[in-house]
Amino acid sequence: xxxxxxxxxxxxxxxxxxxxxxxxxxxxxxxxxxxxxxxxxxxxxxxxxxxxxxxxxxxxxxxxxxxxxxxxxxxxxxxxxxxxxxxxxxxxxxxxxxxxxxxxxxxxxxxxxxxxxxxxxxxxxxxxxxxxxxxxxxxxxxxxxxxxxxxxxxxxxxxxxxxxxxxxxxxxxxxxxxxxxxxxxxxxxxxxxxxxxxxxxxxxxxxxxxxxxxxxxxxxxxxxxxxxxxxxxxxxxxxxxxxxxxxxxxxxxxxxxxxxxxxxxxxxxxxxxxxxxxxxxxxxxxxxxxxxxxxxxxxxxxxxxxxxxxxxxxxxxxxxxxxxxxxxxxxxxxxxxxxxxxxxxxxxxxxxxxxxxxxxxxxxxxxxxxxxxxxxxxxxxxxxxxxxxxxxxxxxxxxxxxxxxxxxxxxxxxxxxxxxxxxxxxxxxxxxxxxxxxxxxxxxxxxxxxxxxxxxxxxxxxxxxxxxxxxxxxx
Amino acid sequence: xxxxxxxxxxxxxxxxxxxxxxxxxxxxxxxxxxxxxxxxxxxxxxxxxxxxxxxxxxxxxxxxxxxxxxxxxxxxxxxxxxxxxxxxxxxxxxxxxxxxxxxxxxxxxxxxxxxxxxxxxxxxxxxxxxxxxxxxxxxxxxxxxxxxxxxxxxxxxxxxxxxxxxxxxxxxxxxxxxxxxxxxxxxxxxxxxxxxxxxxxxxxxxxxxxxxxxxxxxxxxxxxxxxxxxxxxxxxxxxxxxxxxxxxxxxxxxxxxxxxxxxxxxxxxxxxxxxxxxxxxxxxxxxxxxxxxxxxxxxxxxxxxxxxxxxxxxxxxxxxxxxxxxxxxxxxxxxxxxxxxxxxxxxxxxxxxxxxxxxxxxxxxxxxxxxxxxxxxxxxxxxxxxxxxxxxxxxxxxxxxxxxxxxxxxxxxxxxxxxxx
Numbered sequence: 001x002x003x004x005x006x007x008x009x010x011x012x013x014x015x016x017x018x019x020x021x022x023x024x025x026x027x028x029x030x031x032x033x034x035x036x037x038x039x040x041x042x043x044x045x046x047x048x049x050x051x052x053x054x055x056x057x058x059x060x061x062x063x064x065x066x067x068x069x070x071x072x073x074x075x076x077x078x079x080x081x082x083x084x085x086x087x088x089x090x091x092x093x094x095x096x097x098x099x100x101x102x103x104x105x106x107x108x109x110x111x112x113x114x115x116x117x118x119x120x121x122x123x124x125x126x127x128x129x130x131x132x133x134x135x136x137x138x139x140x141x142x143x144x145x146x147x148x149x150x151x152x153x154x155x156x157x158x159x160x161x162x163x164x165x166x167x168x169x170x171x172x173x174x175x176x177x178x179x180x181x182x183x184x185x186x187x188x189x190x191x192x193x194x195x196x197x198x199x200x201x202x203x204x205x206x207x208x209x210x211x212x213x214x215x216x217x218x219x220x221x222x223x224x225x226x227x228x229x230x231x232x233x234x235x236x237x238x239x240x241x242x243x244x245x246x247x248x249x250x251x252x253x254x255x256x257x258x259x260x261x262x263x264x265x266x267x268x269x270x271x272x273x274x275x276x277x278x279x280x281x282x283x284x285x286x287x288x289x290x291x292x293x294x295x296x297x298x299x300x301x302x303x304x305x306x307x308x309x310x311x312x313x314x315x316x317x318x319x320x321x322x323x324x325x326x327x328x329x330x331x332x333x334x335x336x337x338x339x340x341x342x343x344x345x346x347x348x349x350x351x352x353x354x355x356x357x358x359x360x361x362x363x364x365x366x367x368x369x370x371x372x373x374x375x376x377x378x379x380x381x382x383x384x385x386x387x388x389x390x391x392x393x394x395x396x397x398x399x400x401x402x403x404x405x406x407x408x409x410x411x412x413x414x415x416x417x418x419x420x421x422x423x424x425x426x427x428x429x430x431x432x433x434x435x436x437x438x439x440x441x442x443x444x445x446x447x448x449x450x451x452x453x454x455x456x457x458x459x460x461x462x463x464x465x466x467x468x469x470x471x472x473x474x475x
Numbered sequence: 476x477x478x479x480x481x482x483x484x485x486x487x488x489x490x491x492x493x494x495x496x497x498x499x500x501x502x503x504x505x506x507x508x509x510x511x512x513x514x515x516x517x518x519x520x521x522x523x524x525x526x527x528x529x530x531x532x533x534x535x536x537x538x539x540x541x542x543x544x545x546x547x548x549x550x551x552x553x554x555x556x557x558x559x560x561x562x563x564x565x566x567x568x569x570x571x572x573x574x575x576x577x578x579x580x581x582x583x584x585x586x587x588x589x590x591x592x593x594x595x596x597x598x599x600x601x602x603x604x605x606x607x608x609x610x611x612x613x614x615x616x617x618x619x620x621x622x623x624x625x626x627x628x629x630x631x632x633x634x635x636x637x638x639x640x641x642x643x644x645x646x647x648x649x650x651x652x653x654x655x656x657x658x659x660x661x662x663x664x665x666x667x668x669x670x671x672x673x674x675x676x677x678x679x680x681x682x683x684x685x686x687x688x689x690x691x692x693x694x695x696x697x698x699x700x701x702x703x704x705x706x707x708x709x710x711x712x713x714x715x716x717x718x719x720x721x722x723x724x725x726x727x728x729x730x731x732x733x734x735x736x737x738x739x740x741x742x743x744x745x746x747x748x749x750x751x752x753x754x755x756x757x758x759x760x761x762x763x764x765x766x767x768x769x770x771x772x773x774x775x776x777x778x779x780x781x782x783x784x785x786x787x788x789x790x791x792x793x794x795x796x797x798x799x800x801x802x803x804x805x806x807x808x809x810x811x812x813x814x815x816x817x818x819x820x821x822x823x824x825x826x827x828x829x830x831x832x833x834x835x836x837x838x839x840x841x842x843x844x845x846x847x848x849x850x851x852x853x854x855x856x857x858x859x860x861x862x863x864x865x866x867x868x869x870x871x872x873x874x875x876x877x878x879x880x881x882x883x884x885x886x887x888x889x890x891x892x893x894x895x896x
Contacts, residue, residue, distance in 0.1 A: 019776075019778060019800045019801050019802060019820075022800045023800060066797070066798050067797065067798060068798045071837065071839060072798060072823075072837055075821060075822065075823055075837075075839055076798070076800075076821070078822070079801070079821050079822070195842050195843035195862060195863050197843075197844075199862070202624060202626075202642075202672065204690065204713070204714045204734050204758070205671050205672070205690040205691065205692075205713075205714045219529065219532035219533050219535070219536045220518075220532060234550050234552060235550060235551045235552050235553050235554075235787055235791070236552055236553045236558065238769075238784050238786050238787045238791075239553060239554075239555045239557075239558040239559075239784075239791065240558060241767075241769065242555065242765070242767070242769065242770060242784070242791075242812075242830070243558055243559060243562065243830060245765075245766070245767040245769075245811075245812060246562075246811050246812050246813050246829070246830060247562075248811075249766070249810060249811035249812070250811050250813065252810060252811065252854075253809050253810040253811035253813060253814075253854055254810065254853070254854045254855040254856075255568075255809045255810070255813075255814055255854065256565070256809070256811060256813060256814075259855060263855050263856075264593075264610065264855065265573040265574070265610075265855055265856045265868060266573065270593075270610065272855070273592060273593070276853070295724070296723070296724040299724070328680070329681075331680075332679055332680045332681035332683060332684055333681065333683050334683045334698060334699070334700040334701070335698040335700065335701055335703055335705070336700055336701060374495045376495070377705075378744050381744070388724065392724075435610055435611045436611075437608060437610075437611050437613065438591065438593060438608070438610070440615075440634075440653060441589060441590070441591050441594065441633065441634025441635065442634060442635050442651060442652070442653055443653070444591070444634070445633045445634060445635050
């Protein structure tokens, strides 16, 4: 028995199905009379089927020859069945491989999965015995009859011929042939509501196997874009930096080290999330530790950023972070409000005599001022980078040594790991019922916005003149 | 932590069209020029200059390529797994499915987590987009898109909106509402317009901007409020299937992978293709940054996943096995970056040790191909969506003590243990 290689039905060009070639090579090996899977004559109902193989033999062969363990071999053999290389003799509609004594055979591809052939097949079954078609098959048959009406005589004639040819065969051959044909069509015309492996999704727009027309612009683009070479460093240094990152975060990865007090998904208790909300009063020790890993970690955790702001307030240098945040808001904000935001930032932070003036070098200031002639969202990029590096290299390290940080480290709680009891089904059910829903993020967001507005109003630049005027008035 | 590399951007009048735009700094015949991205594209298409033929251009590009390879080879002295030899190996992992979310009538194509670590938005082939509270498995919102094959969906950082798109060539943003009966489709905003299907979308650091990638070979950055195109990214020669934003403090770059086997790194401000990697043998289905932002992983139809280091400018690891034949459709890292979860078209999920390059676990359970794998924002669980209409949430099953005490078994949270009864 051989497998014809036009099984991929014209999808040969599609790389995503090129894996089938490897699968085919394996199946050919499996069919080898000496080293392949041993087939025997097995009794099915009353007929003897030749070359039948059992599920467990298939799995055993794959485990041995493809160097896989049992579960993987089972999954792989299920793929073989799903793609139609092997078909089940019993329970033909379920395309899974059962690793027991269930019988299978190698498929022989004699058909093309075209509608004409399918119509002939259905017509043939109809001739044999009326009403033998399943509901979905009947529907398909009616559909095909409708739009292949012009060919219908040809189809019926072919069906009759095949039917008579089939009758002339011996009983065993006939059963085998029918099984094969039926299995083939289960794979290529799957019943509705089943998952078919032949489904590969959408066609991709551009066929990547078609050689890209290498015209002048293809090369020109390479020449133009190849010129920036980037920042290469020695592999050892880079590999070490990847490893260093992993080791630093190892204890924080819930897949490597259990999170404390307990993983909410395992235990149906969300105390872990309760203890780590963005605005929690007292953070956990792990969280505080994480702030010390990098400035980015500190800023991306809202609680960490709040703590950093407390420190900055004590140092009277809150304007750097405020500027950075405002520039971020400009960068990621809507296009409509961009120019007025840029104006506002300039007036508040950069203009000479500004209420929250930040200290940047002359060159950066010059670039920024020039850019502001035509404001765009990245106009403060240079200044923002400068300020960020300043905070990262200086302020951040002072923060880590400051009493503010040391205090929060002391205050931070270390929840004890909780033992939990997964006893009987009833307990599990109760846990499931006790799952608490959380506050909708929409509400959380609205609250945050309100608080921000309040804070902005409170932190607005103090107008000295007004203040003096009000004092004079009171006098 | 290692310094993030800052790409300086210049903004100003383009040397060619004199408009004020973000400029790409490139060199032409060793002369630095400052052109905007549109003018660069035009220049590439202008036709052969005097004295140039296709052959001279081809020769020039070949010499540049070999030069680049030589430079890279000079700095390559050690492989990642060699450095990782001294690190202790991971124990055997046993992962358990914690939740199965059933509700889609058709293939689940895309899944995204909300920043609150428990909500998920998922989209499917029949046009349905559902927002779940995965912890309680309740469905919170549902939208029916007017098109099928919704391949892209994303949760907004604020948690107040979702974006989705697919065969309609558009990306639409739906603001979520607290009122259960409200028809979300009424407030829908059409943001992106492509000329072919939308394969992937992602919000940037705020709700106001969306980055999309499309089957027409381009990526684009859009302003949500006005629907205006802020920047477009040209460079792929086939469908772009996936994109991912860099988790760095600057947040200015993203990586995209496409059917032309290339993974490109882009600067969002200028539209410039900063780096390009072409070592895969087939379509790249999925790209994901390493948590530090210094590297990224890709999953491809050639049944391998690869790790590329941005500073080394080369591929540093390849995750493959003889026995894995079917393509990887989706990849994601665990929080520390030690584990790489990859969903494959043979219905399985393989978990790789990123440093050592070995497989630590293989997960079964889906009845059709795994289309998407996403780790939750705090790393406590990961979610896998499949074409069998369900998606499962799994996380680690820790050392369940191997004794039974009067029919109860007590779980103790230690490090992962070898096996479980």
